[in-house]
Amino acid sequence: MRDLHGPDSAIDRTLVAWMPGRASATGEDTAEFHLHGGAAVIAGLVDAVLACAGTRLATPGEFTRRAFDNGRLDMSQVEGLADLLSAETASQRQQALALAGGTLGRLAEAWRERCLQLLAEAEAGLDFAEDEADVATRLDLAAADALTTMADELDQMIADSARAARIRDGLTIVVTGPPNVGKSSIVNALSMRDVAIVTPVPGTTRDSIEVPIDLGGVAAVLIDTAGLRDTADPVEAEGIARARAKAAAADLVMHVTDNPDAPLPASALLVINKLDLHGRSAPAGHVAISALSGAGMPALRQWLVDWAAVLLRPGEPALLAHARHREAFAEAAARLREAASAPLPELRAEALRLATSAFARIAGRVDIDDVLDQIFSRFCIGK
Numbered sequence: 279m280r281d282l283h284g285p286d287s288a289i290d291r292t293l294v295a296w297m298p299g300r301a302s303a304t305g306e307d308t309a310e311f312h313l314h315g316g317a318a319v320i321a322g323l324v325d326a327v328l329a330c331a332g333t334r335l336a337t338p339g340e341f342t343r344r345a346f347d348n349g350r351l352d353m354s355q356v357e358g359l360a361d362l363l364s365a366e367t368a369s370q371r372q373q374a375l376a377l378a379g380g381t382l383g384r385l386a387e388a389w390r391e392r393c394l395q396l397l398a399e400a401e402a403g404l405d406f407a408e409d410e411a412d413v414a415t416r417l418d419l420a421a422a423d424a425l426t427t428m429a430d431e432l433d434q435m436i437a438d439s440a441r442a443a444r445i446r447d448g449l450t451i452v453v454t455g456p457p458n459v460g461k462s463s464i465v466n467a468l469s470m471r472d473v474a475i476v477t478p479v480p481g482t483t484r485d486s487i488e489v490p491i492d493l494g495g496v497a498a499v500l501i502d503t504a505g506l507r508d509t510a511d512p513v514e515a516e517g518i519a520r521a522r523a524k525a526a527a528a529d530l531v532m533h534v535t536d537n538p539d540a541p542l543p544a545s546a547l548l549v550i551n552k553l554d555l556h557g558r559s560a561p562a563g564h565v566a567i568s569a570l571s572g573a574g575m576p577a578l579r580q581w582l583v584d585w586a587a588v589l590l591r592p593g594e595p596a597l598l599a600h601a602r603h604r605e606a607f608a609e610a611a612a613r614l615r616e617a618a619s620a621p622l623p624e625l626r627a628e629a630l631r632l633a634t635s636a637f638a639r640i641a642g643r644v645d646i647d648d649v650l651d652q653i654f655s656r657f658c659i660g661k
């Protein structure tokens with residue numbers, strides 16, 4: 279506990295932690311003030327510190343950037359931290375923590391080292407004399423096998439990257455159906471917020487409204503579409519065109535009707551609303567609800583949670599959520615296959631060098647200048 283004094287008055291009585299170089303997160307000498315949170319306390323300390331020569335406020339992401347520059351974090355860990363700062367659901371948090379903890383960086387590094395080893399072997403192969411040709415051939419075949427196995431593993435991860443990206447960015451569910459069947463009421467009930475405007479006048483929702491929801495730890499966005507009807511009003515027509523475009527790209531179409539005899543849609547979840555008025559149950563695999571009374575709402579929510587779990591398997595780690603990582607791995611896989619089938623040791627060595635540098639990009643060892651600013655701009659000041 280310390281009494282902190284400014285130039286002319288007391289600031290706070292609080293804990294101050296001094297962390298010399300190696301113990302701190304940035305790898306630099308750091309002092310941490312654990313203040314009582316009042317605005318005047320914080321302002322008093324900031325003013326007192328800024329009055330000292332050579333001090334200034336940190337820029338966005340500066341502490342993380344220093345940690346990166348000092349080798350405390352690799353680039354993939356920085357990206358994981360940025361994800362963690364914007365994580366809203368449990369599965370986003372877990373995925374971000376794995377990345378921030380260095381899981382992907384370590385994997386890429388292990389693969390890079392394996393490539394370097396094979397590169398050394400390929401280069402040694404250049405020196406084999408004529409009479410050792412059969413030894414060289416055997417080594418070649420073994421190396422080609424190892425390279426193909428690595429490329430296969432990379433391809434498997436790349437195939438799973440769409441799932442990883444969905445966990446990070448969230449699933450999209452578009453709510454379609456004629457005007458006045460209760461779409462906005464359902465969006466409100468599912469999100470437990472009054473975001474969409476509910477009114478008895480058909481065609482009130484002129485644009486689509488996006489509402490984030492948490493489906494058992496999986497992030498999703500509900501898109502409440504403009505009432506899909508033909509209209510002469512250009513503003514409403516624009517909303518409807520956008521809704522149709524979104525419906526086409528969504529992970530799930532939730533088609534709402536208030537008619538229990540409505541035909542089953544081909545590839546959508548049919549939600550028959552206004553159960554309180556008709557009292558009829560839905561065909562298997564679909565749901566009947568009343569957004570007004572709440573009847574059937576838990577079953578609808580559970581349907582969505584189960585659907586999200588089947589699609590994204592949130593308990594299973596997925597590592598390639600970032601396009602930058604996916605592209606680096608795809609490049610590495612292509613180069614490894616090239617190396618495996620290279621007709622000459624010189625060509626194999628060259629392809630391996632390129633694969634090595636693709637792996638190095640994950641940790642940010644090479645080719646990072648263009649991504650650095652973009653990544654750090656996602657951080658807020660003080661992180």
Ligand code: GDP
Binds near residue numbers: 457463568
């Ligand atoms: P949207 O145009 O499809 O978005 O429909 P709204 O959510 O704006 O609802 C249209 C009207 O239907 C409003 O008056 C709602 O109160 C009413 N409504 C919504 N759900 C139900 C329901 O389950 N039962 C009954 N009786 N009325 C409902």
